Amino acid sequence: MEIIRGLEHLRPGTECAATVGTFDGVHPGHLKLINRLVELGSAKGLCTTLVTFYPHPKLVVGGKNVRLLTTIEEKIELLGKTKLQRMVIIPFDRSFSKLSYEQFVRDILIDKLKTRALVIGYDHAFGRNREGNYERLKEMGSRLGFSVERVEPFRLNDRIVGSTLIRETLAAGRVDEAARMLQRLxxxxxxxxxxxxxxxxxxxxxxxxxxxxxxxxxxxxxxxxxxxxxxxxxxxxxxxxxxxxxxxxxxxxxxxxxxxxxxxxxxxxxxxxxxxxxxxxxxxxxxxxxxxxxxxxxxxxxxxx
Structure with missing residues (x-):
């Protein structure tokens, strides 16, 4: 997996199938989405690309009390075990946080990353105030020429496995339960x-x-x-x-x-x-x-x- 720190280091002209998010914990829900991205990218001949942010957006706009499941180094190591071809790490600051989802899609996903297919999680939204939801992205995709696919959540014992639930479980000391959710210690x-x-x-x-x-x-x-x-x-x-x-x-x-x-x-x-x-x-x-x-x-x- 190629690691690209900053959009200025992108190679021009490479069309991609992309996903966007923080991927804190790299849990089975994330891996389910990544596996679908790899399938889609392979079928369409697109470079499979995961776009994430550093530092975690909540550390910039949400205060200092955010507790993370994975550091950026741990995230790179875990994602490196998948079949992703590329990981793009975008520096996140207050100026970047003010981008609307339309600006993010046009300026970054389309103009810089040449995204032709976008895969997102079941509850995913991005851009200022999380306005870029599935319906709005589908509408933009039909105008700008990229497909949008939404992946359903990963469930364990009828519960949706997500980063927030895993954080709460660890904070309560139930590390064996958290390991079952993460599918690793x-x-x-x-x-x-x-x-x-x-x-x-x-x-x-x-x-x-x-x-x-x-x-x-x-x-x-x-x-x-x-x-x-x-x-x-x-x-x-x-x-x-x-x-x-x-x-x-x-x-x-x-x-x-x-x-x-x-x-x-x-x-x-x-x-x-x-x-x-x-x-x-x-x-x-x-x-x-x-x-x-x-x-x-x-x-x-x-x-x-």
């Missing part, structure tokens, strides 16, 4: 930083993780069974998100992971954590011994998963 990546070294004193040394992207969604506080990826290898682990209430001055919010059967110095290195199951709430223990006993139970359960 939810992951975060970050740099290992120095912590208080309390875990080492408990014989459960932990790696404190500083997440790469401040807008990345972090699941609810608690203890989780996880997989940890480091330099191409995977390890089982148990992870705590929270404030470590057993200890005094436990007010700092931390993400710390005990990597089972691992004894390497990985400070300042990047690890990726995949969430498998939430084991329990974070809680305050009456003694160090009681905490260690619970940690042993957490480790035993994590090893089973």
């Amino acid at each position: 939810y992951t975060i990546s970050g740099r290992v930083v120095h912590g208080s070294a309390r875990g080492k004193l408990l014989h459960f040394p932990t790696a404190n993780v500083e997440v790469d992207n401040e807008n990345k969604l972090i699941p609810a506080d608690g203890v989780y069974a996880v997989d940890v990826y480091h330099k191409g290898r995977s390890y089982k682990g148990m992870l705590n998100i929270g404030c470590r209430p057993t200890f005094k001055n436990g007010k700092q919010h931390v993400i710390e992971v005990h990597i089972i059967d691992f004894n390497e110095n990985i400070y300042d290195q990047t690890i990726t954590i995949a969430f498998k199951k939430r084991l329990r709430d974070e809680k305050k223990f009456e003694s160090k011994e009681a905490l260690i006993k619970q940690l042993e139970k957490d480790r035993a359960e994590s090893l089973k998963l």
